[in-house]
Amino acid sequence: MTRETEAKAGEEEEGHNGPSLNRTTTIPLPPSIQEPPASPTPTRRERIPRELLASVDAEPYREPKALRVHREGVPDLIVPLYPDRSYVFGRAPESTVVFPHDAVSRQHGRLSFREDHRWVYRDLNSRNHSFLGKVELPFEGDEREYFQAMSASQDWVVEPGNIILLGNGRSRITLLAEVPAGMVAGPRPRVGGSVAAVQLERSINICARHQLPVFILGRSGTGKTFIAREIHSRSRLDGNFVILNCGRLPQDASMLHSDLLGHVKGAFTGAAFSRVGKFYVANGGTLFLDEVEFLPPAAQDFLVDILEGTGSLAPLGASPDSREPPPRFRLISASKTPLQQTRLRPDLAQRLATGDVIVLPALEERREDIPNLVETFLHRLKTEQQYDAEFTSDAIAYLQQVDWPGEIRELEATVKAVVAREVAARAIDGVGSSRMMITLEAVKVYLSQRRMGFGASVAAPPARHSMALPAVRKRPGDLSEQEVRDAFDKHGGTKTRAAQELGIALNTFKGLMKKFGIE
Structure with a gap:
């Protein structure tokens, strides 16, 4: 199994398709605001009116499938859009996509x-606001003067071709109609892997x-x-991928x-607009029944x-004689329990396993x-959150030895947490944003604290796999310049x-650095 296939395996078990690099379609302006031939560049007073940006009821809504994220100083990022997820943009590390520019608020938009x-x-409620546009023209000066300011705490419907500025034109999001093959950011697949992969x-x-049903166990x-x-995604179906979490369906x-x-x-009461059921949203695409045992x-x-x-198959509230044609979709189901051990109708269980079964x-x-897997998670942290980190070889070897009861999801959460802790420690120490080296000790400290938090005993891997590093326990005055520099x-x-590795206080270490002239 390639790393690209597994890039989101851990986080998506609970259930981040995305921007395309195709050029955004240029929407011609109506005659009332088109530029005269002698002045091809619009002026401030020709701000694009809000009605041009809004969806037109007479035209069918076009659903964006991806985002192209532009951030100053880094390559554009392609982010798939999935209806079961929301995407937060901002400076905060926990954002879906981190924008490091000062004009962007910690949580700017969703x-x-x-x-x-x-x-x-x-x-x-961002400090510098968000701005919506629908055309790409050679604007003079500040683009925000020609875009529509988006009032806070209000939903703005967006379609392919829309552009959202976060604070200013240096941080922007473009909504795209398709996810181009091979354009989603990720490390190149590596040949090989385990037999199971x-x-x-x-x-x-x-x-x-x-197009047969698939059951995943x-x-x-x-x-x-x-x-x-x-x-x-690989089936290249035209319709949506719709997740139905069977354990969270309403009982009413x-x-x-x-x-x-x-x-x-x-x-x-409260049905202010019509709603399309999930079975019909999946028409022409895939319906995924997660936790189908429930x-x-x-x-x-x-x-x-x-x-x-x-x-x-009529929607709720429709006339008694109303009958909708049945939707057609690819059916994929998943469970932690073999079908025979569930309470599903026998005829339904048979249908779910009629095609392929993947264990x-x-x-x-x-x-x-x-x-x-670790390299894949680190790549995502670098592209989405601008964290440039690498695990030492002994740290990787240690990760291969410990138990992972939470499977890939727990491994990914560990990688993210250890890197985030290192970023925080660097901020406290005033260290720059150069490439971070995640050590064995950092991994051990995090996993030890995590296990204690769960109330479990902290057990090291088997002795034959032990990766313990010998701790240096010299008096500070006996430490050489080379030992301080190496650490x-x-x-x-x-x-x-x-x-910590040298077994001395932080201030003592800083004093030795100053003594030896280590920058």
């Missing part, structure tokens, strides 16, 4: 998929070349959602009907009716893939870590 199946952007990669490619954290999404019959088959405006009996009946093309290997079975370089310029 892009999400609304219940009426439109992508909406909301400014999160190679077999999994082959299974994904086989499933992508037929695997532990929590092994990447079932991402594997389903990867099958859909009316709400369940609305969720799966939709409702008409006014069907119940699918309620009423939902099982709905699903069997759709698969058989029988029963009433995801545990991380225990493919420890040799851990270095590739400083080994930890990427982090004084705190270097001092």
Whole structure:
């Protein structure tokens, strides 16, 4: 299995398709604001009116599939858009995409998929505001003068071709109609890997070349959602990838009907607009039933009716004689439990496993893939959050030896946490943003604290795999310049870590650096 396939396996088990590098379509301005021939560049007074930016009801809504993120000083980033996720943009490290520019607020704006199946952007009360445009013209001066200021705490419907400025033109997002093949940022796939990974990669490619149902069996954290999404992406289907988390469906019959088959405006109190059910949103695409073992009996009946093309498929509140044609979609389901051990209707369970069955290997079975996975996670941190980090070889070897009860998801969370802690330590020490070297000690400290937080005993890997480093325990006055310099370089310029390895206080270490003239 390639690293590109596994890039999001850990985080997407709970369920980040994205910007294209295709050129944004230029939308001609109406005659009332077109430039005269003698003046090709618009002036300030010719700001694009809001009505030109808004969606026109007479035209069908066009759903963006990707983002192109432009940040000053770094390559453009391609981010796939998934309806089951929201995307936060800002300077804060926890943002989906981090913009390091000072004009961007810590949490500047959020892009999400609304219940009426439109992508909406909301400014999160940013200091310098967000601005919406729909054309790319050679504006003179500040582009914000020609874009529409987006009022905060209000949803703005966006479509392919829209451009959002975050604070100013140096930080921007472009909505794109498609995700071009091979354009999503990520490290180049590495040939090889464990036998289990190679077999999994082959299974994904086989499933992508037929339209039979697929059932995915695997532990929590092994990447079932991402594997389903990867099958859909490689199938090149025109429709959406729709996730239905069967464990979170409403118990109320009316709400369940609305969720799966939709409702008409006014069907119940609070139904301010019509809603398309998830079964129909998946029409022409893929319906992914996550945690299918928890699918309620009423939902099982709905699903069997759709698969058989029988029963009433009308949205909630529609006239009694209304009948919608059954939606057609690729069906992928996933569970932690074998189908025979679930409470699913036998005929439905048979349908789910009619085509392919993929059994995801545990991380225990493919420890040799851990270095590739870590590199993939680090690459994502670099492109999305501007964290440039590398794990030492002994730290990687240690990660290959410890147990991962949370599977790939836990491994990825560990990589993110250790890097974030290192960034924070560097900020305290006043160290610059040069490439960070994540040491074995940093990994051990984090995992030890994590295990204690869970109330588990801190057990080291088997002795034959022990990677413990001998601690230097000299008196500060006996430390040589070379020992101080080696510790400083080994930890990427982090004084705190270097001092810990030498067994001396941080201020003592700083004094030795000054004494030896180490910058």
